[in-house]
Amino acid sequence: MLNFLARRIAQIVPTLFFVSVLIFSLQQLLPGDPALVMAGEERDPAVIEQIRQQYKLDQPIPVQYVYWLKGVLTGNFGESLRNKMPVRELIAQKLPVTLQLGSMAIVIAFCIGIPAGIVSAVKKGTAWDYGANLFALWGISTPNFWLGILLIFLFSIKLGWLPASGYVPLTENWRASLAATIMPAFVLGNAISAILMRHTRSAMLQVLESDYVRTARAKGLSERSVILKHAMRNALTPIITLGALELGTLLSGAVLTEQIFSIPGFGKLIVDAVFNRDYAVVQGVVLVTATVYITLNLVADIAYVLVNPRLRG
Amino acid sequence: MTLPGSFRKSELASVDHVEVVDPLTIKLVLKTPYSPLIAQLTDRSGMMVSPKAAKEAGDKFGLHPVCAGPYKFVERVQQDRMVFEKFADYWNKDNIHIDRVVFLPIVDATVRLANLKSGGLDLIERVLATDIKDVRADSRLVLSTAPELGYLGLTVNIGNEKNKGPLSQSAKVRQALDLSIDREALNQVVFNGEFTPGNQWVSPTHPYYQKAFPVHGRDIAKAKALLKEAGVTTPVTVDYMIPKGAENEAVAQVVQSMAAEAGFDIKIRAVEFATTFKQAQAGEFQVFQINWSGRIDPDGNSYIFMRSKAPQNDGVYSNPEADKLMEDGRATSNVDERKAIYQKLTKILLDDLPIIYIYHRTLLIAHTKKLDGYRQMPDGLVRVVGLRFK
Numbered sequence: 264m265l266n267f268l269a270r271r272i273a274q275i276v277p278t279l280f281f282v283s284v285l286i287f288s289l290q291q292l293l294p295g296d297p298a299l300v301m302a303g304e305e306r307d308p309a310v311i312e313q314i315r316q317q318y319k320l321d322q323p324i325p326v327q328y329v330y331w332l333k334g335v336l337t338g339n340f341g342e343s344l345r346n347k348m349p350v351r352e353l354i355a356q357k358l359p360v361t362l363q364l365g366s367m368a369i370v371i372a373f374c375i376g377i378p379a380g381i382v383s384a385v386k387k388g389t390a391w392d393y394g395a396n397l398f399a400l401w402g403i404s405t406p407n408f409w410l411g412i413l414l415i416f417l418f419s420i421k422l423g424w425l426p427a428s429g430y431v432p433l434t435e436n437w438r439a440s441l442a443a444t445i446m447p448a449f450v451l452g453n454a455i456s457a458i459l460m461r462h463t464r465s466a467m468l469q470v471l472e473s474d475y476v477r478t479a480r481a482k483g484l485s486e487r488s489v490i491l492k493h494a495m496r497n498a499l500t501p502i503i504t505l506g507a508l509e510l511g512t513l514l515s516g517a518v519l520t521e522q523i524f525s526i527p528g529f530g531k532l533i534v535d536a537v538f539n540r541d542y543a544v545v546q547g548v549v550l551v552t553a554t555v556y557i558t559l560n561l562v563a564d565i566a567y568v569l570v571n572p573r574l575r576g
Numbered sequence: 577m578t579l580p581g582s583f584r585k586s587e588l589a590s591v592d593h594v595e596v597v598d599p600l601t602i603k604l605v606l607k608t609p610y611s612p613l614i615a616q617l618t619d620r621s622g623m624m625v626s627p628k629a630a631k632e633a634g635d636k637f638g639l640h641p642v643c644a645g646p647y648k649f650v651e652r653v654q655q656d657r658m659v660f661e662k663f664a665d666y667w668n669k670d671n672i673h674i675d676r677v678v679f680l681p682i683v684d685a686t687v688r689l690a691n692l693k694s695g696g697l698d699l700i701e702r703v704l705a706t707d708i709k710d711v712r713a714d715s716r717l718v719l720s721t722a723p724e725l726g727y728l729g730l731t732v733n734i735g736n737e738k739n740k741g742p743l744s745q746s747a748k749v750r751q752a753l754d755l756s757i758d759r760e761a762l763n764q765v766v767f768n769g770e771f772t773p774g775n776q777w778v779s780p781t782h783p784y785y786q787k788a789f790p791v792h793g794r795d796i797a798k799a800k801a802l803l804k805e806a807g808v809t810t811p812v813t814v815d816y817m818i819p820k821g822a823e824n825e826a827v828a829q830v831v832q833s834m835a836a837e838a839g840f841d842i843k844i845r846a847v848e849f850a851t852t853f854k855q856a857q858a859g860e861f862q863v864f865q866i867n868w869s870g871r872i873d874p875d876g877n878s879y880i881f882m883r884s885k886a887p888q889n890d891g892v893y894s895n896p897e898a899d900k901l902m903e904d905g906r907a908t909s910n911v912d913e914r915k916a917i918y919q920k921l922t923k924i925l926l927d928d929l930p931i932i933y934i935y936h937r938t939l940l941i942a943h944t945k946k947l948d949g950y951r952q953m954p955d956g957l958v959r960v961v962g963l964r965f966k
Binding site: 294295296299300302303304305306307308309310313317343346347348353356357412415416419420423426427428429430522523524525527531532535538539540 | 581583585586635636638639653654655656680681682683684686687690691693694695696848849850851853854855857868869880887888
């Protein structure tokens, strides 16, 4: 186990280096000039030149990369071209927001998707099974932005129960924070729960037909014990991995939902940065996202090993 | 003028130096006569900032601005909010009745309106023209409007070597395109009739609008005749670049459909906004449909776009007579003299058509009925002096 951990951790640095070179190079392929965007609609030539010099955009690309890498190694991710804030500060502001939203979405997804998948598998061919499959189809097919606007219309405008948009940090007021994030979290979690439900159902069906489950039943164990203690534990290992990967995807994939609910999160940060050609922000965000994604994968692998004793040692 | 990193320096380039006459009076000594300066000082470059704070903060001044208005800056959380509190020592404090103002950036118009209706917001800007009916039907809301200072126009590539075509070669072809567009119909179809059709760089309600050249109707027969006179083979293919966005695409589609009847085959190319600037500067377009937010003085809507070698003259239009008139228009502050100069300029530019003006937006602000005293100004800014909650 320790060897496994050490090997995985050692892979992180070269992976991140590769990611940084890749994103830096890919950005240069984007059409458009960051200095031109920053200068605004007036496009004053003197201002454009000033911006190029200040942010070293007039230097060759490898030189720009070296300047940036030097900064990253000392904890300085550079400055946003758009608003002159340190990128590190922007990330520190936005990452917790999306992590909160993502975590809530995953909890909702697990709470809905896994029980639905188990029930669907155990009650295969019944109305429960058909109902769960219909729910899954609806969850996968429903566009996030449509569901979001529908929820705003119902819960904010018609019922007045929840705020239509905005964000309140948990540390400031946990009740207001939950009220502001429950709808966007549900929107995100809904789609993931449908995917989890389908995977849980498939995994459970496979496990329920296995020899050891037949043996457990033959030994006289209750059906509840067979499903929850024996079948589910084996079926869940791939589901955990899937959940961890989905959380990683949520970090940068919650853009539409953040847009609809005006959540100042990571997804919105990176999309705005790309449109504004705010290179430093894009690079910083991608690097942090890659780090979080790699970490989540590592956590998923560790959880996998812990849940499945056959993989230990 | 002296703030490091300021983007406004060129707007004050006409100022040679400033003399302090007394504690409440300064004298701006100019390098040359420049009548647009007064209007510019009511805009971005005329905002009063604290010299001490500006000197200390340098190019980071924008992160913690200290100015001379009725509110003081409290905080800004990027993409989340900007918070301002009433400044107790403001000279006009008796007319400031709201203690705190919070700006929330909400990019989606539907979500903005939903927030207003749910009571989450007190005021929203940039209401969609298609939502006006909804706002008017809601007894809890009020709609405030004002004509904008800017315009939407079609910049034609005239002088760039890249992408030259029939439009660049002949003013008659540009006039034909102009005549194929029914501006009032476009306004009805896309904006429910709420915007103002236009044909000049200032709106028909602007003091410098030249009434001698009113917005003309559509004339397909004349458009076809002009194309014939120009000797071009129809259909005339046009590379038509627009920034991505639902409204831009709707306008472009209407223009495409109308122009087809006159013999134009418009190929709409929707490009991401940042890229349009680059491509426009590089001359990689034949027509570029773009909005200009507008300036108070007519010079601000014309000089930088149509003067030879001006920074935003993307079409590389050059007419020495027009250049001289634009310079003359800046050199006098007499309104009647300027109007006469702009009349001559309008004649030239409506013949040459380096930019085909289509409409002027109406600024649409919706707010709760509980908010009293709100009046929208054409510059689009939200003003809070005199505002109060009932």
